[in-house]
Amino acid sequence: RRKTFPFPPGPKKLPIVGNLFHMPKKGFVWLEYAEMCRRYDSDIIHLSALGNSIVVLNSARAVNDLLEKRSSMYSSRPSTTMLGELMGWESGFALRPNDDIWKAQRKIVTQAMPPTDPKRFHSKQLSGTHDLLRALPQSDDVMKSLQTWAAKFIMDITYGIQGDEAKLYLCTAIETLNSIAVAATPGAFYVDQITILKYIPEWFPGASFKQKAREWNKLRVKLIDDPYLVTKARLAAGTATPSLTSLALEEIDHTQDVAHQEEIIKLASVTAYGGGSDTTVAYLGGFIIAMLMNPEVQTKAHRELEKVLGPGDLPSFSDEPTLSYITAIVREVIRYNPVVPLAIPHLLTQDNIYKGYFLPKGSIIMPNVWSILHNEEDYPKPELFNPSRFLDAEWKLNPNVKDPATAAFGFGRRACPGKHIAIASLWITVASILACYTIEPELDENGKPIKPKGEWYSGPTLFNHPLPFKCRFIPRSRDMEASLGVSLS
Numbered sequence: 001r002r003k004t005f006p007f008p009p010g011p012k013k014l015p016i017v018g019n020l021f022h023m024p025k026k027g028f029v030w031l032e033y034a035e036m037c038r039r040y041d042s043d044i045i046h047l048s049a050l051g052n053s054i055v056v057l058n059s060a061r062a063v064n065d066l067l068e069k070r071s072s073m074y075s076s077r078p079s080t081t082m083l084g085e086l087m088g089w090e091s092g093f094a095l096r097p098n099d100d101i102w103k104a105q106r107k108i109v110t111q112a113m114p115p116t117d118p119k120r121f122h123s124k125q126l127s128g129t130h131d132l133l134r135a136l137p138q139s140d141d142v143m144k145s146l147q148t149w150a151a152k153f154i155m156d157i158t159y160g161i162q163g164d165e166a167k168l169y170l171c172t173a174i175e176t177l178n179s180i181a182v183a184a185t186p187g188a189f190y191v192d193q194i195t196i197l198k199y200i201p202e203w204f205p206g207a208s209f210k211q212k213a214r215e216w217n218k219l220r221v222k223l224i225d226d227p228y229l230v231t232k233a234r235l236a237a238g239t240a241t242p243s244l245t246s247l248a249l250e251e252i253d254h255t256q257d258v259a260h261q262e263e264i265i266k267l268a269s270v271t272a273y274g275g276g277s278d279t280t281v282a283y284l285g286g287f288i289i290a291m292l293m294n295p296e297v298q299t300k301a302h303r304e305l306e307k308v309l310g311p312g313d314l315p316s317f318s319d320e321p322t323l324s325y326i327t328a329i330v331r332e333v334i335r336y337n338p339v340v341p342l343a344i345p346h347l348l349t350q351d352n353i354y355k356g357y358f359l360p361k362g363s364i365i366m367p368n369v370w371s372i373l374h375n376e377e378d379y380p381k382p383e384l385f386n387p388s389r390f391l392d393a394e395w396k397l398n399p400n401v402k403d404p405a406t407a408a409f410g411f412g413r414r415a416c417p418g419k420h421i422a423i424a425s426l427w428i429t430v431a432s433i434l435a436c437y438t439i440e441p442e443l444d445e446n447g448k449p450i451k452p453k454g455e456w457y458s459g460p461t462l463f464n465h466p467l468p469f470k471c472r473f474i475p476r477s478r479d480m481e482a483s484l485g486v487s488l489s
């Protein structure tokens, strides 16, 4: 088949190393892939690196044709040595190949968070958001505060562990999430390219990655076990608040192997915990930066909120249909700087032909979410942050403009199972921050506003996130203080 059908276009391959030296190594890699696709005038390109076949899909059409319509063969995951094998994350379902354990873990999450019951976690989302509102004015480093808050808030949704008690697990959780971010960075560890290195002993010069992997694996195991055991004990005592883990434990079939089912629940819970934390943080950071850079958007949002809410009222989920501009801001934040811009790579499990091109079994498939969400046809002037693009002349959501969530949360059988809960969390948080505060730039020593830079991490990463920044949250009314029960100034 390879003789009859060529590979998709791409840079010329060198003997043995293939395109190793053409692979984007730094900067925003999704932009480099988009540029490569422009250069070869194709929405599908092929590269190879040390024998690995890599296919980049740069349009909604190609992604839909392959990852959605041919999902059965495009939905596995490539193996990763450092993160998956040595640190142990391949046992969790985000990095697992398509097997029965992946299916069982995924089912646990989709049953606990079904899109058909969006209200299930509303009260937790609301109280988590109010905690954040209280914390923001004290924040010196917005991204750090968001990360601490999310680690706590998602602990409640995943395990039902709340308030100060969640602090017991925060250190492990944050260290674990940071270790994932480091290990998932392309090129961070040679062992991902030269897998044979995984066999060298820890004491061997240059093998410090093995020690790191061992320590990070320990953290993973601690994060899997500790909160899980608390939830299990609470459920037995009848004191558990509903959470992903408690709901799954209630569904255990006692006529089957209980230990096996518990293992699946533990892995599903910790994977959901990992999947939901830093992604939400990066989008909220992106939202705050967007408000600093586009004050006119913030003013419009304040006007809409004033029309709908009474003085001192905080938004609730029931306000969503009347707060179209807030929904439009959330959509634009999701579109403008997608936080997982190449999704999580998929693996093709059979040889396949597409548009006359040969795509070999074992190819790593990278959907370029950023390109899809910055495509001029769907989103004219995509480089502008413009929430109004989602509204019609009557200020209602325009159904003809594609909701960016259709791409930002991935595709086919691997699409994010936390999508609905994540969008709801973003919506209530964005609405509440804007209802409560005006977000303003930090002041310099002379009391003058410092022009916000709005910088995003530009090192090699598959996870797009803002760099640390400072800003001020100015309370909009004293009535809010009464609603939240604290002094915000």
Ligand code: HEM
Binding pocket: 093, 094, 095, 106, 109, 271, 272, 273, 275, 276, 277, 279, 280, 283, 339, 340, 343, 344, 345, 346, 408, 409, 410, 411, 412, 413, 414, 415, 416, 417, 418, 419, 421, 422, 423
């Ligand atoms: C704004 C927040 C979030 C974003 C942007 C996001 C985005 C994504 C993306 C792009 C993928 C890869 C899909 C693919 O491979 O095609 C994914 C997978 C996943 N997400 Fe999310 N996610 C978010 C929140 C959450 C939440 C709250 C959970 C908790 C349940 C979650 C759990 C997962 C899991 C477990 C996977 C792996 C699914 C699989 O491989 O079968 N995510 N997410």
